[in-house]
Amino acid sequence: MMTETLVLQAPAKINLSLDITGKRTDGYHTLRSVFQTVGIFDTLTITKTEPDMPLTLTCNVPDVPADARNLVWKAAAKLLGDQPCGAAIHLEKRIPSQAGMGGGSSDCAAALKGIRKLFGLPVNDAELKEIAVSLGADVPFFLTGGTVLCEGIGEIMTPLKPMPERLLVIAKGTEGVSTPEGYRRLDQLAVQPAPATDGVLEALYGDAQTLFAACGNAFDAVTDLAEVRQIRAIMRENGVKPVLSGSGAAVFGGCGNPEQAEQLRDALRSAGLPFAEICKTV
Ligand code: ATP
Numbered sequence: 001m002m003t004e005t006l007v008l009q010a011p012a013k014i015n016l017s018l019d020i021t022g023k024r025t026d027g028y029h030t031l032r033s034v035f036q037t038v039g040i041f042d043t044l045t046i047t048k049t050e051p052d053m054p055l056t057l058t059c060n061v062p063d064v065p066a067d068a069r070n071l072v073w074k075a076a077a078k079l080l081g082d083q084p085c086g087a088a089i090h091l092e093k094r095i096p097s098q099a100g101m102g103g104g105s106s107d108c109a110a111a112l113k114g115i116r117k118l119f120g121l122p123v124n125d126a127e128l129k130e131i132a133v134s135l136g137a138d139v140p141f142f143l144t145g146g147t148v149l150c151e152g153i154g155e156i157m158t159p160l161k162p163m164p165e166r167l168l169v170i171a172k173g174t175e176g177v178s179t180p181e182g183y184r185r186l187d188q189l190a191v192q193p194a195p196a197t198d199g200v201l202e203a204l205y206g207d208a209q210t211l212f213a214a215c216g217n218a219f220d221a222v223t224d225l226a227e228v229r230q231i232r233a234i235m236r237e238n239g240v241k242p243v244l245s246g247s248g249a250a251v252f253g254g255c256g257n258p259e260q261a262e263q264l265r266d267a268l269r270s271a272g273l274p275f276a277e278i279c280k281t282v
Helices: 071-080 103-118 125-135 139-144 179-188 197-203 208-214 218-222 226-237 258-270
Strands: 005-023 029-048 056-059 087-092 147-151 156-159 167-172 251-255 275-280
Touching: 005 103, 005 139, 005 167, 005 179, 005 197, 005 218, 029 103, 029 167, 029 197, 056 071, 071 087, 071 103, 071 125, 087 103, 103 125, 103 139, 125 139, 139 147, 139 156, 167 226, 167 258, 179 218, 197 208, 208 251, 226 251, 226 258, 251 258, 258 275
Parallel strands: 056 087
Antiparallel strands: 005 029, 029 087, 029 147, 029 275, 147 156, 167 251, 167 275
16 A cells, blocks of 8 residues: 655744633633744644554653544544544644643644545535534634634634734743633732733734734733743843733743844743744744
């Protein structure tokens, strides 16, 4: 049998803005957020095997479950059946977990697109989007990526004209955050953080400095992990405004030029932070 393999790049995302606009009666918070894919990628390699061979999934990171708990496996199960067969998938992780960078969701979207293509499945884009919604709130965003305004509980997506390429540094410590705990803390705040989305929308296509000054995230007000504070301090020392991505614990900062970005990344690494990377918006 001829081996057929697909290699897919699954990008991370940041939230240029993230406002919490309310809470529904069912307990879900509503938000307004500009999502943007960035050039840090996981790689998925999907290989067709004998049709009756059970699915195998391997991953370079031991902490990430390489079984039915993995969103890549869940994607395969949706398209190939509950006992998925006929594929071997390797996942090479570079996007940190519990970061607010959407790594698992992006892998999931890449798996949906890749498996559909490799097996020539008769699933149209609308059907693939339905499946994506059932697998996680951020998965539909990653089917297309780019610059997207997300509202509602994240399900109302308005694609925007892609923003110009911008330079960023993203860093994360070893600790992750609990998203439910973040929401609980936000609910307890007497005064809600100032919204950032309108400012970001206005500044998206202008100069980089104005855009990055407008970025903001409600979770910034309730996240005080030691490593997050350390990252914020180093970014500020380097003239960069730190902003949390998603509910954290990754922090990004927009840079004016490559020299500033390199200096900042090196300072973060020298401070012992396990993840500090330069990337561009994609
Ligand atoms: P988000 O940005 O959507 O909040 P996150 O920052 O919490 O995501 P993820 O990498 O998406 O980080 O994964 C969080 C958890 O999901 C992990 O701790 C892991 O147990 C589980 N998980 C399931 N599938 C994956 C995957 N493909 N990659 C990483 N984690 C996965």
